Amino acid sequence: MLSYCTNVHPAEDLDGIIGQLDTYATPVRESLAVDVLGVGLWLAADVAAGLAADAAARARLAGELKARGLAVQTLNAFPYGGFHDEVVKHAVYVPDWTDPRRARYTRDCLTVLADLLHSDAAYGSISTLPLGWREPWGPAADDRAVAAFDEVTAYARTLSGRIGRPLRLAVEPEPGCVLDTAADAVAWLAGRVDAEHVGLCLDTCHLAVSFADPTATVRRIHDAGLDVVKVQASAALHVDRPLEAEARAALAEFVEPRYLHQVRELAPTGEVLAADDLDRALEELPGRGPWRVHFHVPLHAQPRPPLVSTTDVLTEAVAAVAAGQRGGMPHVEVETYTWTVLPTWRGSDLATGIADELRWARTEVTV
Known part of the structure; x- marks a missing residue:
């Protein structure tokens, strides 16, 4: 079942979440003319805690989803809260996996997912951040993160036994984080976690930014005895000649204050050079x-030349x-959570855009 992630919507309370299902998810389902639409819910920490503590509230949300023909098999537990604040940037990595709040939030999401999981889902998944931002981090942080994963995995195992289906964590590598690439995530997870309940979330935008080979990356994951638990179908920006004036002007339109836009350059030597945000890349990288x-x-719409999107990485990775x-x-x-900061999107109908993306994915991506 193909889903779209509701972290594109700002609501961080239960009534707001239900309202955005009416405003966006239901029109998307109707536009696609399907009886059931998958939604990957994002629940901020406060609403997840409230739902985890209140079985009646979970039952209400499950009923509201069913009434609208919406199905949940996955949650996004990467952003803790404030994902649509005026400035997010590095705050999206807080709290990290050394902080007890991260484990508590993930347990709450597991509790909620156990009661929302659609009857057709073979398992439930929760994507989570790749430990934290790379600085500061060290052996003591690793030890605390391992202990937190052990605690949350034990809880997932218990809930899985209760509902009769596995609940699984999906660690999502991201440029600039402790687990910057899929290779980093494999190296950290293999032998440290219970692979029945912890695997990878392969965000194909992040994968593309790393300049990793998609097929070789997937093979590496499987060879390590790990699974791709979840794929976040997404695309990055690519430009062949970033020093050219037309390219720099096009890139500059994507500089914006809310989210972090890490940049990687594939140098002629094969080295991958890094900048932590697009404005810094325009100043610092050699190009x-x-x-x-x-x-x-958006998956269905190429940016204006000379920029292109990396949907080829997405389709190869999924294959x-x-x-x-x-x-x-x-x-x-x-x-695609960036609709409201896209330079080419100025108040266009969001439900229409999401439906167009899902149409593209239904045709181009094997599910």
Whole structure:
């Protein structure tokens, strides 16, 4: 079942979440002419805690989803809260996996998912941040993170036994974080976690930014005994010649104050050079090789030249997962949360845009 991620919507209370289902998710389902639409819910920490503590509230939300023909098989538990604040940037990585609040939030999300999980879902998944931002981090932080994962995994195992279906964490590598690449995530997770309940979330925008080979990356994950638990179907910006004036002008339109837009440059030597945000990249990176920018762009619409999107990485990665994954396809969730900061999107209808993305994904992505 293909889903779209509701972190594109700002609501952080139960009534607001239900309201945005009416405003966006139901019109998307109707536009697609499907009986059931997958929604990957994002629940901020406060609403997740409230739902986890209140079985009646969980039952209400489950009923509201069913009444609208909406199905949940996955949650996004990466942003803790304030994901639509005026400035988010590095705050999206707080609290990290050394902070007890992160484990508590993830447990709350597991509690909620256990009661919302659609009857057709073989398992439930929760994507989470790749430990935290890379600084500060060290061996003591690693130890605390391992202990937190052990605690949350034990809780997932208990809930899984109760509902008769697995609940699984999906660690999402992201440029600039402790687990910057999928290779970093594999190296950290393999041998440290229970692979039945912890695997990877393969965000294909992040994968593209790292300049990693999609097929080789998926093979590395499987060879380590890990699963791709979830794919976040997303695309980055790519530009071949970032020093050219036309390219720099086009890139400058994507500089904005809310989200972090990490940039990687593939140098002629094969080295991957890094900048932590697009404005810094325009000032600091040499620009002698192609750039990829962590800016989730709509899957169905190419940016204006000379920029292109990395949907080729998305389709190759999903095909590689489909060819090699044990136990069938993982959850696939379209995650374009940047609509309101896109330079080419000025008040266009969001439900129409989401529906157009999902139409593209239904045609181009194997699910």
